[in-house]
Amino acid sequence: MLGSIFTYGNNIAAQNNNVALCKIYIYAAYIWATCSPTVLILASIDRLLISSQNVDTRLYSSKRLAYFMISIGVCFWLIFNIHLLVKVNIYQFGPSIYLCSYEPTNEYLNFVFFFLSGIHTLYVIVLFILSIFSFKNVHHIQLIPRQQQKELRTMTKRDFQLLRCLFAEGIVFMIFAMLINGYYFYQAITREQIRTPLQVAVGNFINNLFTFLYNIPYCANFFVFMSLSKAFRHDFKRLIYKVCGKSITAMREENNQINLAAVNET
Numbered sequence: 001m002l003g004s005i006f007t008y009g010n011n012i013a014a015q016n017n018n019v020a021l022c023k024i025y026i027y028a029a030y031i032w033a034t035c036s037p038t039v040l041i042l043a044s045i046d047r048l049l050i051s052s053q054n055v056d057t058r059l060y061s062s063k064r065l066a067y068f069m070i071s072i073g074v075c076f077w078l079i080f081n082i083h084l085l086v087k088v089n090i091y092q093f094g095p096s097i098y099l100c101s102y103e104p105t106n107e108y109l110n111f112v113f114f115f116l117s118g119i120h121t122l123y124v125i126v127l128f129i130l131s132i133f134s135f136k137n138v139h140h141i142q143l144i145p146r147q148q149q150k151e152l153r154t155m156t157k158r159d160f161q162l163l164r165c166l167f168a169e170g171i172v173f174m175i176f177a178m179l180i181n182g183y184y185f186y187q188a189i190t191r192e193q194i195r196t197p198l199q200v201a202v203g204n205f206i207n208n209l210f211t212f213l214y215n216i217p218y219c220a221n222f223f224v225f226m227s228l229s230k231a232f233r234h235d236f237k238r239l240i241y242k243v244c245g246k247s248i249t250a251m252r253e254e255n256n257q258i259n260l261a262a263v264n265e266t
Contacts, residue, residue, distance in 0.1 A: 015100040019090055022100035026088045030081045036218060037123045037177075038073040040169060042066065044130040047163045051137035117184040120177040127170040134163060161229040168224045173217045183210040 015025040050061040087103040102112055138160070183206065195203065225232040 016090060016098055022090050023085050023088050025100065026102075027081060027084045030084055031077055032218075034077045034081070034119065035074055037120075037127075037173060038077065039070060040166070040173065041123065041126055041130065042069050042073065044127060044134065044166055044170065047159070047166055048130055048134045048137065050159060051134055051163065053137070053140060113184050113187055117181050120181050120184075124174045124177050127174055131167060131170050135167075138163065158231045161231055165225050165228050165232075168228055169217070169221060172220050172224070176213050176217050180210060180214050 015022040046061050046066055050058055052058055087108055088100065089103070090098050091101050091104055092098050093101075093104075102108060186206075190203075226236070
């Protein structure tokens with residue numbers, strides 16, 4: 001997302017002038033693009049496990065297992081995307097036009113576009129399935145009588161709020177991932193066509209638009225948690241007070257004194 005801000009927002013394309021920066025730029029972009037949905041899927045799996053009515057299944061929801069699976073996922077994508085460090089370079093696309101891009105061969109370009117389309121489709125399918133099963137588990141928990149629910153309750157209020165946030169994040173990601181898939185198919189189909197200046201202008205507009213849409217899920221997480229999780233809002237408020245060097249208790253006492261003074265004046 002930061003790369004898109006510099007490239008499209010401020011027209012700063014330093015990756016087109018340095019080979020090492022070009023390779024790192026594309027490689028890091030792919031790592032973030034693949035690791036972020038992977039962590040979202042692992043978090044959804046964890047919520048699915050903790051919402052299960054089976055005690056043995058709930059035991060698999062642990063920090064140690066979460067760290068282990070995240071480490072495996074990150075290492076897998078770090079190794080899988082190494083080909084970008086070899087195939088990405090600064091290529092000449094016209095007189096005095098040098099761009100940081102993939103190797104301009106049909107085989108590799110087809111691999112890149114269909115890989116991106118396929119992996120986003122797979123992410124959408126997995127998230128959709130996990131969301132359905134998690135929703136069913138929560139529905140079963142809510143059907144349990146309150147007295148029995150206190151004895152067998154598997155999820156705290158914070159767990160329910162986190163699960164609600166993951167639902168929202170999954171929906172946001174699925175919507176924009178499907179839009180991006182359409183763009184990748186369009187790019188793969190029209191890549192070898194000879195374009196008129198109007199088609200080039202339309203293509204540039206579509207590219208900028210979908211670059212903007214592609215980054216929305218990555219910056220929507222904060223707003224999702226702020227709007228749906230009371231616990232997150234409370235923790236964020238405490239963090240702000242801590243950064244400002246103020247105590248929550250002192251702030252509450254100060255607000256109470258102000259309110260009391262206002263009442264006395266009236």
